Each structure stands twice: as C-alpha cells, then as structure tokens.
Amino acid sequence: MSSLDAAVAAARALDQPLAGRRALVTGGSRGLGREIAIAFAAAGADVAVASRKKDACEELAEELASATGRRVTAHAAHVGDWDRLDPLLDEVEQELGPLDVLVNNAGMAPLYSSLEEVSEALFDKVFAVNVRGPFRLMAAAGKRMVARGGGAILNISSMGSQRPTAGDLPYTAAKSALNTLTAGFAQEYGPSVRVNTILAGPFATDISKAWDPEAVARMAQDWPAKRVGEPHEIVGAALYLCGPHATYTTGALLAVDGGRLAAP
Template identity: 75%
Template sequence: MRRTVADAVAATRSSGSPMAGRTALVTGGSRGLGREIAVAFAAAGADVAIVSRKQEACVELAAELAAATGQRVTGHGAHVGEWGRLDALLDEVEDGLGPVDVLVNNAGIAPVYPSLDEVGEELFDKVLAVNLKGPFRMMAVAGRRMAERGGGAILNVSSMASGRPTASDLPYAAAKSALNTLTAGFAQEYGPTVRVNTIVAGPFRTDISKAWDMDAVHDMAQSWPSRRVGEPEEIVGAALYLCGPTAGYTTGSLLTVDGGRLAAP
C-alpha cells in the first residue's frame, strides 16, 4: 500500500535535512519511484519541481507536498521524449523556483509487445525517446547551467534490465544500458563541479507492477538474496545519498538497488 505524503515526510525528516537549500527537478515525479524521490527531497529541505505528462497529477501532489513540508513545490506537465519541450521546461521551472541544482531523470516507459519481430518503429522510437533521448537532452541543458553556476548533481534512474536483458523488454533494456553509458560521459563533461550518477533499479512494487503475475514474481524472487520485490520508499536512501552533500567523491557511478537480483544466478 502506498504511503501517504505525511508518513513519507515524517520518515525522511527523522534523518535530518541533507537537501536544505537545494532546488530539484524530478521527471516522472507524480507516481512510483519518482514520487517517493520528490517527497523525500522536499522532506529533506529541497524545493522541488515535479514533472510528468499528467500535469494535473503533478500539481495535486505539489500542493499536498508543499503543505506538508513548507517547501516550495511546483507541478509541470511535459513529455520528456519531446526534445523541443525540454529547454522551455527548465526555463519554466527556474522561473518559479530559481536555479535547478539537482536533476533526477526518472521518467521511463517499457511497453509490452508480442514478439521482437512485431516491434514497430513507432514503439521503438517512443521507448528510446523517453528513456534515452530525453535524459540526454535534460542532462546536456541542465548540466551546462549547473557547471556555469558552480555545481550540482544529476541522478539517472536505470534498470537491472540493462544488465539482465530479456526478449520481452529489449528496446527498454537497450535504452537503459545506453543511459548507463551516458552517466559516465556526462560525469566527464561536467566534472568536477557537477556529479552524475545512476541508480540501477530492480523490481519495485509500483503502478507498473500491477501488470505482473505476482505469484510468478514471488517464486522467481526466492532465488534472490532479498527474496522479494522492493517497496517504492526503499529507493529513497540511495537517491538522498547520491544527490546529497556526503557523496562529494561519488560520480560516474552505477548504484544497484535491486534486492540482489543481479547478484542471483
């Protein structure tokens, strides 16, 4: 069951305010892992811009989160796969909240398809646009601004599919594998003042998991060290660390948060 904003805020604030004074932009921020990251950042003292294709959901969460934390939180509608929208999106966020010094590229899609030979060009392009092209442009634009202002942190959310691809998620896995590569390249481009890292996420119980055969997933999980899928709030510790002040020497890194899935046979 998804935690309320109030419960999530209380849990994060018990560990201090490591994001105080920061301004963060979180794509795919209205639900799932992005929602938990946005809530945790605001609870930890950041002003936050929540972005997804569904502006109404972003605005609703922003209002609730602002009321719960006292931080400035804004909601924005944008499709990150639309290259031409992203410069304007960043301008829009910075006009309201000031310079963005934390970017979280969390938005992603993994549509199902019957077989690889039936993957159409439209589906393939859509998957790469959201999972790879959008993050590339967001990192390029936001990273340059951060570097010119003296620093910042970029966090990408990748997937264990990048290291354990299957025929049923191959375009998605390829895009996430390329996102891992971008992490190293952008860390070089904008270092030393801008840090760029990636969380390689395993199976989490989010809206996407509603389409899973949970009995089959439970059986599969018995071979993983954790013996279970993750809860969305369990992404928070890694996100706060990688974007926070104690990770000053961590950049170009892939941090796996998957309950040991990739370590399993």
C-alpha cells in the first residue's frame, strides 16, 4: 500500500475508528462515562458498561445496542472493591471477548465542611475509587492486553489535579496520583499498550447540580471558553486517545477544560 493509499484508508477510518474493538467503561451509566460509552458504540466498538447500579447499566445497554447494533453489556461493579475487579474483566471477556480498550472513568468527589472534618473513612473511600481501583484494573487489564498484542487505556482525571483547592483536596490529591499512575503504566506496558489521561474541566453533568450556578458563572468569566462544558464535548478526546490516530501518544495528560488551566 502506498503512503497515499494508507492516508486515505486512515481518513476513512475516522467514521468508525473503534470498529471491531471491545471497550470497558467504568462509571459508564451516567455523566462523562455515559457519553464515552455512547460515542464508542457509535464508533463501532462493543462496549461493557460498569457501575455500582446494574439496573442503570442495563437500561443504557439496551438502548445503546438498539441504536447502534453493537453488543453492549451491563456489569455491576464498585471499582473501590479490589476483589471485584479481576472477576469483572473475566465477565467482560466472556461476554464480549478480549478487551482492547479500558476507560477508568468512575470517580467520586464528596463534599465536606472543612479539611479537619474529613474522616479517615471518607479519605480512604475517595482514594479507593479514584486511585486503587484504576490501579488494579490497569495492572490486570494491561497485562492481558500485552499478552494479546496491545490495547489502549484511558484515565479520566481532573484539571483540579493541577489546581487543587481546600474544598476538594482529597479528590484532587487522588486524581494527581492517577496522573502519576498514567506515566508509570505507560512505561510498564509500552510499546504495545498506550496509557493516557484526560484532565477534565467542569462539565454540566448530574454532579454539577450541586454547584452554585452564579459562582460558577463568575469564575467562568476568567476561562477562555467562559462556560462549563457539555458532556458530549469530552468524546472527541476520548475517541482520539483510544483510536488508531493516537499510536504515538502515550503517557499524556490532555486537558479538556475550556482553557481553565490556561487561565490565571
């Protein structure tokens, strides 16, 4: 195949960049995870949707399979439960086949009145969901991917990991740790498995309902985009990092934050 033919084939692949791939999306029944699961199925992937609430996963799986014609499975899993994660990977492989893409999207950012009021239980729970679970999934799924010849892992972190505040410190510390895991796993499982992270900014998901809209609007005036993001605006970056056009991208932290990190 000539270089021109290869370029044309690559451009055509943009219509279905994940055709024939099998992807697991944690926290996939709502928010950014839901948008990523929808985009992946529309891009040709078979998708396993996992979250704590299986009924929500089943509802999305049924609707998404009907809309796209892809195989979409539902799985109940709390990513903070270490012993649940290897069986989760086994379930996905039994129902869909060998995993090509893992998206660590599940996370939690609980509110608290002050740093001194943060309990050990809350702190441990935040790290279990945001760090410990993704670590185990990357370790186990990455090893399987290497044995089969390759794959892609995508972590959903936060721009807060670069701009921590007292109001979200356990969460942003955990996401900073996830950024570090991205670099380490990219080294460990490269070159066949790529590991990247999206630093997500403020998005209008169900979590944003707890925000003070006037305060957010005031803050947003300092950002280049001057607004919060819509959930579907995450999918371009996710498709790129997990697709065939990012084969030289690994260990990267890509901000999708409306320019929040570029602001003073």
